[in-house]
Amino acid sequence: MTASDRIIPFDHQQSAHCETGVISNLMRFHGMKVSEPLALGIGSGLFYSHMPFLKVNGLPVTSYRILPGHIFKRFSNNTGVRMERRKFRDPLAAMAELDRVLDRGLPVGMLTSVFYLPYLPKAFRFHFNAHNIVVFGREGDEYHVSDPVMDATTRIHRTALMRARFAKGMPNTSGRMYYPEKVPAGADLRRAAAKGLRRTARDMSTTPLPMFGSKGIAFLAARLRNYERDLGPAKARLALGNLIRMQEEIGTGGAGFRFMFGAFLQESATILDRPDLREFAERMTTIGDQWRDFAYEAGRLCKDRAEAHITYGSLADKLTDIGRQEQRFFKELAKAVR
Amino acid sequence: MKKEEVPQDDARMLEGKFKVVKYAINEKGEYEKVPSVGWEPENVALEQAWDVINERVEQARQDVIAGRSSPLAYHMEKNMMDPALLAQHMGSGARRIRKHLRPKDFARLDEHTLQRYAEVLQVTVDQLKRVPE
Numbered sequence: 001m002t003a004s005d006r007i008i009p010f011d012h013q014q015s016a017h018c019e020t021g022v023i024s025n026l027m028r029f030h031g032m033k034v035s036e037p038l039a040l041g042i043g044s045g046l047f048y049s050h051m052p053f054l055k056v057n058g059l060p061v062t063s064y065r066i067l068p069g070h071i072f073k074r075f076s077n078n079t080g081v082r083m084e085r086r087k088f089r090d091p092l093a094a095m096a097e098l099d100r101v102l103d104r105g106l107p108v109g110m111l112t113s114v115f116y117l118p119y120l121p122k123a124f125r126f127h128f129n130a131h132n133i134v135v136f137g138r139e140g141d142e143y144h145v146s147d148p149v150m151d152a153t154t155r156i157h158r159t160a161l162m163r164a165r166f167a168k169g170m171p172n173t174s175g176r177m178y179y180p181e182k183v184p185a186g187a188d189l190r191r192a193a194a195k196g197l198r199r200t201a202r203d204m205s206t207t208p209l210p211m212f213g214s215k216g217i218a219f220l221a222a223r224l225r226n227y228e229r230d231l232g233p234a235k236a237r238l239a240l241g242n243l244i245r246m247q248e249e250i251g252t253g254g255a256g257f258r259f260m261f262g263a264f265l266q267e268s269a270t271i272l273d274r275p276d277l278r279e280f281a282e283r284m285t286t287i288g289d290q291w292r293d294f295a296y297e298a299g300r301l302c303k304d305r306a307e308a309h310i311t312y313g314s315l316a317d318k319l320t321d322i323g324r325q326e327q328r329f330f331k332e333l334a335k336a337v338r
Numbered sequence: 339m340k341k342e343e344v345p346q347d348d349a350r351m352l353e354g355k356f357k358v359v360k361y362a363i364n365e366k367g368e369y370e371k372v373p374s375v376g377w378e379p380e381n382v383a384l385e386q387a388w389d390v391i392n393e394r395v396e397q398a399r400q401d402v403i404a405g406r407s408s409p410l411a412y413h414m415e416k417n418m419m420d421p422a423l424l425a426q427h428m429g430s431g432a433r434r435i436r437k438h439l440r441p442k443d444f445a446r447l448d449e450h451t452l453q454r455y456a457e458v459l460q461v462t463v464d465q466l467k468r469v470p471e
Contacts, residue, residue, distance in 0.1 A: 121355055244379050266368060296378070299380075302386060303382045
């Protein structure tokens with residue numbers, strides 16, 4: 001390794017979520033000002049799915065967003081940003097390519113596994129292989145990292161980064177890296193926001209199959225109602241805890257995505273000059289609050305501290321109600337922005 | 339969620355390293371990013387997940403001490419892996435891994451394979467052959 005030090009001036013801003021945060025930070029570097037909520041909205045990142053057939057550690061996956069990586073894809077499509085993406089078999093080749101792009105003066109986004117990022121708090125380090133970070137410099141054996149969920153930039157040793165870039169599992173990170181090759185100077189963010197908004201509203205209200213879109217919430221509710229009977233008390237509690245983690249902490253967006261979408265609606269109201277979107281934002285906030293209530297009560301039950309009125313049945317009722325509201329919300333939103 | 343409702347339930351999950359940010363409504367009715375040190379239900383769910391992992395690790399350790407499993411079983415659990423995931427990292431089949439979880443087969447492993455396991459499981463070869471007392 002003969003590469004010399006190279007640190008690219010990079011304006012890091014903390015974000016609520018990794019993928020949207022990386023988009024916002026990378027675009028700002030290339031002169032396109034998009035906030036994190038705008039990145040979420042333009043990339044149509046909000047979604048809902050409960051997939052009993054897809055299991056991690058034997059527990060079904062519930063997701064509040066579209067597939068990892070797709071927010072970026074849709075964002076690029078809607079704004080005309082051209083991304084260069086690479087994946088690798090050979091870790092050394094992957095690091096060499098990273099060095100080459102850094103030497104061109106370009107910060108690089110990449111996929112990593114949280115488990116192998118030593119700078120993150122231990123409690124969060126599970127085998128979650130879809131964490132996005134930006135590497136913007138190299139100094140000796142270390143790389144400078146902008147991890148969007150952190151308040152400041154950090155560093156990682158070359159060997160550790162290599163490991164994180166080549167984790168196996170779901171999915172294999174395969175050294176995936178990406179960077180904007182061309183960012184259009186006068187991208188029409190108005191049009192992009194409108195497009196992203198339409199797509200989210202449409203996908204949430206019309207995706208077929210019971211487990212996808214806002215009706216997927218009712219689908220989960222129906223299963224949740226019978227958790228205790230179907231899984232037994234111990235496993236039911238685990239499944240419930242898993243649900244909370246999917247909602248609040250893992251890279252699935254969760255209730256946080258509902259609030260971020262609310263922020264996007266507020267921004268859209270201004271840039272699209274559609275004051276009615278502010279009302280939609282308010283409604284989204286109310287729905288987000290109910291997701292939080294749900295998580296709160298689920299947490300009580302999980303810890304076995306529940307007052308008598310919190311049962312799997314009552315949680316299911318709550319969820320069904322949220323599902324109904326989201327369904328109405330996205331149908332009306334789809335109509336309003338058609 | 340209003341700005342002042344952003345939960346601040348610290349359970350040392352973030353080890354004081356940083357705060358996460360959440361989007362919440364400020365006094366002007368606009369969304370903004372607000373720092374948070376954690377939230378009770380999230381802490382409960384995290385603790386629960388770690389309890390399960392720690393239990394599995396301890397069970398594996400006991401199995402090794404009792405001679406039912408090779409130390410590989412312990413280090414595999416410690417890395418939160420199952421034979422399938424470990425196999426992917428080793429570039430071999432899960433069956434082969436399961437075989438090496440047996441003390442007899444583990445004892446017969448050559449230096450090279452031990453080295454590979456040690457590398458994947460982030461321990462030294464010496465540590466790989468033992469479990470903590």
